[in-house]
Amino acid sequence: MPSLAAIGIATAISLWAWFGLVLTKPQDLEWFAAIVTIAHAANGLAQLLIAVHPRTPQLKWQGYRVASFVPAFAAMALTLVAWTVTAPPTLPVEDFGDNVYQVIGVFAIVLLGTTLAGAGLGGLLVLLPIWLIARAIRGDRAKPATNEMTKDLAGLNRTQLWTGGALIFAIVGFGFAMHFVYPDAPGRRLARMRAQFEALVTLTGEPVATAVAFALLATMVALVLLHNRRPRGA
Numbered sequence: 001m002p003s004l005a006a007i008g009i010a011t012a013i014s015l016w017a018w019f020g021l022v023l024t025k026p027q028d029l030e031w032f033a034a035i036v037t038i039a040h041a042a043n044g045l046a047q048l049l050i051a052v053h054p055r056t057p058q059l060k061w062q063g064y065r066v067a068s069f070v071p072a073f074a075a076m077a078l079t080l081v082a083w084t085v086t087a088p089p090t091l092p093v094e095d096f097g098d099n100v101y102q103v104i105g106v107f108a109i110v111l112l113g114t115t116l117a118g119a120g121l122g123g124l125l126v127l128l129p130i131w132l133i134a135r136a137i138r139g140d141r142a143k144p145a146t147n148e149m150t151k152d153l154a155g156l157n158r159t160q161l162w163t164g165g166a167l168i169f170a171i172v173g174f175g176f177a178m179h180f181v182y183p184d185a186p187g188r189r190l191a192r193m194r195a196q197f198e199a200l201v202t203l204t205g206e207p208v209a210t211a212v213a214f215a216l217l218a219t220m221v222a223l224v225l226l227h228n229r230r231p232r233g234a
Contacts, residue, residue: 002050003071010043010075011082018083022103023091029103036107037114040075044118047072049161072119076111080104122165163227170220177213181205 014036021032083104091100182199183206185192199205200213 003047006043006046007071007075010039011078013039014079015082040111041114041118043075044072044115045122048119048122072115076115080108160227163223167220167223170216174213174216177209177216180209181213
């Protein structure tokens with residue numbers, strides 16, 4: 001069900017962007033590309049987390065984890081089929097001439113790349129840090145296993161896997177937001193950081209960046225609380 005939910009969300013967002021930004025006037029291919037890229041990258045990340053989660057640790061053969069990542073490409077296939085069926089053959093598209101199918105062909109490559117990129121970045125920014133933290137905490141007490149990563153992740157439930165990974169992204173996003181709160185702060189590094197912090201707490205910085213920074217702070221607090229919440233039952 002989590003795999004199907006991720007597929008459905010990515011497909012629905014892609015269709016919404018297609019009808020709202022390509023099949024209508026005025027067209028906006030830049031926003032369309034950004035939306036579908038983010039949607040399918042997030043789907044690739046979600047499918048990776050679902051695939052590596054040790055749902056059935058008693059199963060010794062680990063090949064099923066690789067096979068369970070294949071549904072990540074179902075969203076791409078459904079999206080491309082829906083675009084092809086609903087595309088008027090004579091629809092003019094900016095920068096692509098009069099052939100809308102050229103757009104679909106280009107974005108077939110884009111969706112494949114973003115799905116794999118989402119999974120790759122997820123492995124580097126989510127799974128790898130979690131695995132390193134788990135190894136550092138457990139130390140020599142961890143029993144040797146043929147698949148050490150999934151063995152270490154077995155100590156985390158699905159909620160903790162998601163919150164731990166999301167927390168990393170929230171921290172990185174907060175760092176970027178803090179820079180744009182006061183992007184032209186004078187002085188050296190420490191002076192700029194102090195000026196940016198003062199602009200944040202006094203609400204005198206860039207309005208959008210300040211709002212994003214506070215939103216990410218609240219997100220980090222919520223993720224930590226959710227991550228440390230005691231599970232119900234045994």
